[in-house]
Amino acid sequence: MLKIVILIIHLISAPLLGNVLKEHKPSSYDASLSMLKSIDNDAIVLGTGEKVLYVFIDPLCKHSRKFVSMVSNKSVMLSKYQYHFFLFSLPRLKSQNVVTAIYMSDNPSETLLKIMVDNKHLSQKQNDMTDSKIKRISSTAEKIGVFKRPYIFIIK
Amino acid sequence: MYYNTPKMNRYLDFILKYRVFVIIFYFIFVVFMGALYTPKFLSSDALFWLKDSPHLEQIKEKKFTTHHLSKLVIRVEKFDEMTRRSLLDLHNELVKLKEVQKVYSLFSHDIVQSSKDGEASEMLTVINTGEIDTLALRKLIIDLHSNYASVVDDDFKTFYYFISGDEFIDISKLSIPGSYEYAANDGTIDWYSLGVYIIAALLMTILIFRLLFRSYVVFFSAAVLIAFSTVLTFAFIVMLTGIETIHISMLFIAISITLVEFLYFYYRWHVSQYRNNRHNALIKMLTRNITPAMWTSVITILGLGSLVFIDSDIIKLLSLGVILSSVVGYVLNLTLLPALLSYLNIEHARVPYVKLGYILLQREVYNNKKLLLLFLGVTYGLIIIGAYMIYGENNKFLKLNVKNEQIELKIPYEQIDLPFVKSIEKFTHDMEEHFEDGIDNVVSLSTIIHSLNDSNTQTKELDEIAFSQALFYMDLYGLNDKYFDESSTHIIINLWDINKIELIEWMLQYEGIELYFIDNATLISSAKYDQTVLLASSLFFALLIIGIITGWIFRSKAMVFVGFTVNVIPIVWFGMIITLLAIPLSLEMLIAMTISLGLASDATIHFAFKYFRLRYFGRGRKYSLEKMYFYSGIPVVIGSIILISVFSMLYFSGIHSLELIGLYSASMILLSLMTDLFVLPAMLLYIDKFQEKFKPNKIV
Numbered sequence: 001m002l003k004i005v006i007l008i009i010h011l012i013s014a015p016l017l018g019n020v021l022k023e024h025k026p027s028s029y030d031a032s033l034s035m036l037k038s039i040d041n042d043a044i045v046l047g048t049g050e051k052v053l054y055v056f057i058d059p060l061c062k063h064s065r066k067f068v069s070m071v072s073n074k075s076v077m078l079s080k081y082q083y084h085f086f087l088f089s090l091p092r093l094k095s096q097n098v099v100t101a102i103y104m105s106d107n108p109s110e111t112l113l114k115i116m117v118d119n120k121h122l123s124q125k126q127n128d129m130t131d132s133k134i135k136r137i138s139s140t141a142e143k144i145g146v147f148k149r150p151y152i153f154i155i156k
Numbered sequence: 157m158y159y160n161t162p163k164m165n166r167y168l169d170f171i172l173k174y175r176v177f178v179i180i181f182y183f184i185f186v187v188f189m190g191a192l193y194t195p196k197f198l199s200s201d202a203l204f205w206l207k208d209s210p211h212l213e214q215i216k217e218k219k220f221t222t223h224h225l226s227k228l229v230i231r232v233e234k235f236d237e238m239t240r241r242s243l244l245d246l247h248n249e250l251v252k253l254k255e256v257q258k259v260y261s262l263f264s265h266d267i268v269q270s271s272k273d274g275e276a277s278e279m280l281t282v283i284n285t286g287e288i289d290t291l292a293l294r295k296l297i298i299d300l301h302s303n304y305a306s307v308v309d310d311d312f313k314t315f316y317y318f319i320s321g322d323e324f325i326d327i328s329k330l331s332i333p334g335s336y337e338y339a340a341n342d343g344t345i346d347w348y349s350l351g352v353y354i355i356a357a358l359l360m361t362i363l364i365f366r367l368l369f370r371s372y373v374v375f376f377s378a379a380v381l382i383a384f385s386t387v388l389t390f391a392f393i394v395m396l397t398g399i400e401t402i403h404i405s406m407l408f409i410a411i412s413i414t415l416v417e418f419l420y421f422y423y424r425w426h427v428s429q430y431r432n433n434r435h436n437a438l439i440k441m442l443t444r445n446i447t448p449a450m451w452t453s454v455i456t457i458l459g460l461g462s463l464v465f466i467d468s469d470i471i472k473l474l475s476l477g478v479i480l481s482s483v484v485g486y487v488l489n490l491t492l493l494p495a496l497l498s499y500l501n502i503e504h505a506r507v508p509y510v511k512l513g514y515i516l517l518q519r520e521v522y523n524n525k526k527l528l529l530l531f532l533g534v535t536y537g538l539i540i541i542g543a544y545m546i547y548g549e550n551n552k553f554l555k556l557n558v559k560n561e562q563i564e565l566k567i568p569y570e571q572i573d574l575p576f577v578k579s580i581e582k583f584t585h586d587m588e589e590h591f592e593d594g595i596d597n598v599v600s601l602s603t604i605i606h607s608l609n610d611s612n613t614q615t616k617e618l619d620e621i622a623f624s625q626a627l628f629y630m631d632l633y634g635l636n637d638k639y640f641d642e643s644s645t646h647i648i649i650n651l652w653d654i655n656k657i658e659l660i661e662w663m664l665q666y667e668g669i670e671l672y673f674i675d676n677a678t679l680i681s682s683a684k685y686d687q688t689v690l691l692a693s694s695l696f697f698a699l700l701i702i703g704i705i706t707g708w709i710f711r712s713k714a715m716v717f718v719g720f721t722v723n724v725i726p727i728v729w730f731g732m733i734i735t736l737l738a739i740p741l742s743l744e745m746l747i748a749m750t751i752s753l754g755l756a757s758d759a760t761i762h763f764a765f766k767y768f769r770l771r772y773f774g775r776g777r778k779y780s781l782e783k784m785y786f787y788s789g790i791p792v793v794i795g796s797i798i799l800i801s802v803f804s805m806l807y808f809s810g811i812h813s814l815e816l817i818g819l820y821s822a823s824m825i826l827l828s829l830m831t832d833l834f835v836l837p838a839m840l841l842y843i844d845k846f847q848e849k850f851k852p853n854k855i856v
Contacts, residue, residue, distance in 0.1 A: 074634075151278050
């Protein structure tokens, strides 16, 4: 009997939850751009091109690593585009300490490449200095609707 | 006029007195002219069509380069891992060849993969079909066969490689699995194969001459006359026009016209031997042929002369080929031939098999006016239909049905932006809607942009943001070179089963996009499409002039009609056959038509000349027809038999251009011979101005 009650509750709640999820729409282009610009100082910049991309990555995510490797290894991709990387951890990868290590390093872009391209293992415990930065990025990412990494936003 | 008999005794005495010098002079002159103005022969007609192509001019202005597009078809027993690797290796080997620009095959496709469900990535992945193992590749092709139908058959046994390059490749050095077919024609002539067939043709000619004349004299004199006439004709063409590149099959214009003109002279000499007076035979040969042969040369000069000034190398070469071979042949027949024949002797002056031809006369087939009018009615009906097809709103005359072929286009751009991509998308959509299943698929900047966008979970409709993303991924995966360069984008259109000419016509008339054909095959097709009206008008004009001059020569309005009709019949009926069979227009076809025109105009003059001459001197219709048949018909029949035999042999030569010229010319000469034997005598009887002196409507 209890099983039936639980099943009914699930059946009723599933569409409702579905609706809640559906309502979580990503922000408009202009709103997203405005939010991204507001945290531009938190970005790690790579490349010198005219076209600007905001990219949310997790340093331990294999897709993010592939992306960073691909763009950093092609000179044309660095001369044509400018990448503003935001380090945004995927919960399952538990990469917060790696993110902290990158942000705390003297040259974050170099460290980013060492970890993501050269597979160096660096880690540092979280601290207040990086926490606020990570929170700002997380908050913006959630508002924009960033679920996967890398998330690429190109300024048109 | 036909009733005058020229006095040739003094002329003949002069020739005979200096016959050694005449022969030596011609020998030296031919060697000198041949050495000084040596043409270069090609077996491909591409150069001739492209030289006159306005589209090629536009392409040059845009500084685009054109290329050859060839297809390699490979058949394998089974498609397993080993075969896949061999086929992939072949693709890579082809790509590495320096003369190859691009290879379109099963292994040239890019597949865009989006993040799989549950994977935490927004990044698109582009992989090449060459990176996929056999099992996955099979599954992909089965799932999306419409995208791969042009490169692999659904039984996985036949694979197609479309190779773009500066020139055709030497396929023999590549390691190719299974059996293969590769059609390459770079225009150079395989002189060994050609030499073998020239020898075979000469042997056949000796045999036919031997059977018909029971003598080797005819072959010897014909060989000398034709060789000298052909060398001089092309030397004069090079000297007068400066055009040094000549299509190999144009040789046959000179050979055919000289052979038939020679036969009119030689035959008369041969059958006049019976009085055992060699001088008399030469006199007969000259007096009976000098005037009609002169008029045939006049007809070709006046009928085709104006075409020499048309700004088209093809028309110029064809018309000059006929004019010069006719004039040179005429001069040689009057000077060299009597000098040569004066040394030769005939043992058997009779020509066997001649009486077979009298069957036609006995059956009085020429007296059936209703049949003649019906035939002429149908022919003129076909002329009207042909004119409508050529000059109507759409050119329906030219057809080129192709299966599994490609067209490559270039579209120039100022800037690659969304409206530009949308314009390509609209062009593709309109084309696919118009031609439906005729278009297999289109590979363009638009298709890859859409493919990237469709797989991108971050974007939906193709807007500016989605477009920027797609362009970024093209940069990331290095796809740009494949789809566009600094100033233009490429489009590959895979054709399934379609009339290519109709597609080209549609594209040329399409507004909203500036497009350029860059593969030579398509450029040639568009040049042929452009020149059809010019060629048809030139041909019609030449036929009309020939008709008018024929009327003037015989001082008869009815002969205008006869001259025009007899020349037009083979061309119209041949045109109907090729239209029904959807055979594409080619230079070989035009050459065949030109040969037919030359022979038909010769036959008209010689037949009418003989017939009206005898009628003028009071001979009956039947007797005149018999003599016309004996003195003018037999040379035409013999010449046609030889030409049909030689051209039919060429059909089996294995050299594509010669195969075509063989097939078309043999067909045209047969049609021309049928016209000469069945229609021309009937028309001469019908317009006979002397008929009131005799019993009407009955051969007497």
